[in-house]
Amino acid sequence: MAAEQRKLLEQLMGADQLIGGPSSGRNAQVPITDPKVCRSYLAGTCPHDLFTNTKQDLGPCPKLHNEGLKTEYDAASSHEKAKWGFEYDYLRDMQKYIDECNRRIDSAQRRLEKTPDEIRQTNHLLAQISDLNKTINTGLEETSVLGELGAVSTAIDEFYKVRNAKHQKESLERDLKALADTSGPSGHQKLQVCDVCGAYLSRLDNDRRLADHFFGKMHLGYAKMRETYSVLQKEMKGQPPSRHDDGPSGRGESGFDDGGWGQGGGGGYGGRAFRGGGGGYRRRGGGGGYGRW
Structure with missing residues (x-):
């Protein structure tokens, strides 16, 4: 039985690596x-x-x-x-x-990057918010001028238009924030990639x-x-x-040439900032803790 187990172990590891093997x-x-x-x-x-x-x-x-x-x-x-x-x-x-x-x-x-559709949605919301900003600024100026001219009723109508534009802008800004928080496969978990080992980390982790x-x-x-x-x-x-x-x-x-590591495009850490030390985490300020994002 022991001989059979040893033979199986030799097949898995190689006879040279076994203790007591021919090259131990x-x-x-x-x-x-x-x-x-x-x-x-x-x-x-x-x-x-x-x-x-x-x-x-x-x-x-x-x-x-x-x-x-x-x-x-x-x-x-x-x-x-x-x-x-x-x-x-x-x-x-x-x-x-x-x-x-x-x-x-x-x-x-x-x-973890945004999809093309998410990028289009973001750009569309930004464009709408920009247009509303212009509408609000122009409306405020017209309201001020109408008030000075004594056209109070027209000035009040223009003010209501400005207020509605502000409400629309606030709603679009909330949509933009929600899109930014949930865009990409990371979703609400706010995933980030560890730049030392490549594992996914959540910014919500304790x-x-x-x-x-x-x-x-x-x-x-x-x-x-x-x-x-x-x-x-x-x-x-x-x-x-x-x-x-x-x-x-x-x-x-x-396939690496002698002496060629870290030079050109083939070697080393690719310019990444190694966090140093054995644990590879950053300390924030003087209070310690792990590299929170």
Whole structure:
């Protein structure tokens, strides 16, 4: 029974990742530069480990996570690490997932925009309100002139027209406000997209619900990835990437050129304002609290 369970586990995870498997220790003689080794795991944190049991769960990493190799990497000199160039692979790996998250954020933002019909309704209401403003101003001037000329009866009729125009304007302004509050798929919930992880947030959420989001595993995972990417990118800026032969199964499958992260249109955080820190939330003034909108 135990053998059957182990065989099933090997099929799901790969024999190399099982404790006691053929590559679980240094005795397996797997070199640290082997293409099957996860370089993100060695140089930092593998993205596959950040989002387990969340909506963005990436599943098990297809590459080998070996504690012995990680210990060897941590103990290596700066010269050896520079020769291996694993941090460049780590940057490319993070860039791929950050770019995917940014695309989700842009897509979610577009879904919250007003529809063409809502835009037409808004413009129509604004035009009507503008016309009524002109009618009111002109009517007030005519009422004043008629009063000075002694045409009291005509002035009173004109005043009633001005008052009716004001009532119409107030009604249209209420309609405009209601349309603004309920337009878009966000509706009355006033949804907003988190600019760190891409999740939908409601501006009506209380502090407890916001805390659940900002300290949730998915948000913290993307916050950590963005912060690590930003720091590592600055530290390695201007350093030529080390050339190493990964073979066809290396980390180069993401399609990013060496040293190309964060430059041009392909890399980095796309210019978004990272909220910093581990939690990724803003504090308002000196009283703390979460980033309310």
